[in-house]
Amino acid sequence: MKSLRIGVPSKGRLAETAEKLLQEAGLHFRRQPRSLFARCREMPIEVTFLRTDDIPVLCAEGAIDMGISGGDLVEESQVDVTERLALGMGNCSLSLCVPEDSPIQHARDLAGCRVATSFPRVTRAYLKEHQTDVHLVNLSGSVEIMISLGVADAIVDLVETGSTLAANKLRVLEQIGSYETVLIQNPNCEQLALADRVARRLEGVVIARGYSLLEYNVPVERLKEAEEVTPGYNSPTVNSLEDPHWKAVRVMVKRGEVIAIMEKLEALGASAILETPIRNCRL
Numbered sequence: 295m296k297s298l299r300i301g302v303p304s305k306g307r308l309a310e311t312a313e314k315l316l317q318e319a320g321l322h323f324r325r326q327p328r329s330l331f332a333r334c335r336e337m338p339i340e341v342t343f344l345r346t347d348d349i350p351v352l353c354a355e356g357a358i359d360m361g362i363s364g365g366d367l368v369e370e371s372q373v374d375v376t377e378r379l380a381l382g383m384g385n386c387s388l389s390l391c392v393p394e395d396s397p398i399q400h401a402r403d404l405a406g407c408r409v410a411t412s413f414p415r416v417t418r419a420y421l422k423e424h425q426t427d428v429h430l431v432n433l434s435g436s437v438e439i440m441i442s443l444g445v446a447d448a449i450v451d452l453v454e455t456g457s458t459l460a461a462n463k464l465r466v467l468e469q470i471g472s473y474e475t476v477l478i479q480n481p482n483c484e485q486l487a488l489a490d491r492v493a494r495r496l497e498g499v500v501i502a503r504g505y506s507l508l509e510y511n512v513p514v515e516r517l518k519e520a521e522e523v524t525p526g527y528n529s530p531t532v533n534s535l536e537d538p539h540w541k542a543v544r545v546m547v548k549r550g551e552v553i554a555i556m557e558k559l560e561a562l563g564a565s566a567i568l569e570t571p572i573r574n575c576r577l
């Protein structure tokens with residue numbers, strides 16, 4: 295059987311998280327020092343370690359069947375790949391930024407100015423939409439220092455926590471787009487069954503990471519209200535207890551909302567409220 299080739303970031307902030315995700319999805323491989331290839335133990339899958347920004351192009355060209363890269367890089371590359379799955383990590387925005395003390399209020403105020411970026415296509419398209427003609431300074435990195443170097447009046451760069459902007463005394467003028475890490479696929483991939491299996495496996499882990507399992511007991515007369523607080527992914531599982539006045543509920547809850555939901559359930563008279571993390575799932 296022909297192998298499925300997956301491109302994975304070789305270094306940078308995505309490398310570790312992408313590898314962890316694949317391992318958690320049961321795609322185990324060992325990366326040997328200095329080797330750019332690894333084989334998965336349990337499936338005919340070949341992992342190729344590549345530069346994150348080359349992955350969209352190499353996927354479109356068919357050098358790899360699938361790849362993990364930033365949604366921002368996929369958009370900037372403007373190549374023909376299918377986005378299979380948002381991976382729920384690497385969230386960031388691409389923003390037009392100016393010095394904190396700049397009087398500039400809108401993108402259109404930048405007409406005739408110099409804008410430094412490593413996202414020239416997305417930047418050009420955005421400024422064209424705003425009928426703003428600028429001089430683009432096209433760089434491959436360290437864009438955040440270009441205003442202080444006197445090379446640019448504004449920059450277009452990724453913002454994740456905002457600490458790079460703060461350290462360079464910059465502020466966001468306008469947000470151009472928001473992105474996350476994505477799984478992409480070559481539209482002519484021949485290993486479709488394997489590609490679907492990989493996507494389903496990763497999806498199981500991605501959904502599981504976003505949810506917890508909540509279990510609680512609730513007085514029968516408050517069950518309806520409790521179900522409104524915790525409607526679940528599909529619907530909650532409700533079981534009877536020995537005591538006919540109580541019901542036991544099991545339900546998936548968005549991880550970021552667990553604590554607020556626990557408080558609401560407690561206020562409804564629920565007890566024995568337990569949160570369990572979910573490691574993997576198929577829904």
Ligand code: PRP
Pocket residue numbers: 307434435436437438451452453454455456457458459
């Ligand atoms: C990105 C981006 C910013 C920084 C933003 O750089 O270019 O510099 O992250 O993150 P923050 O808002 O959390 O500070 P990255 O570290 O990916 O390296 P690069 O500059 O080489 O692109």
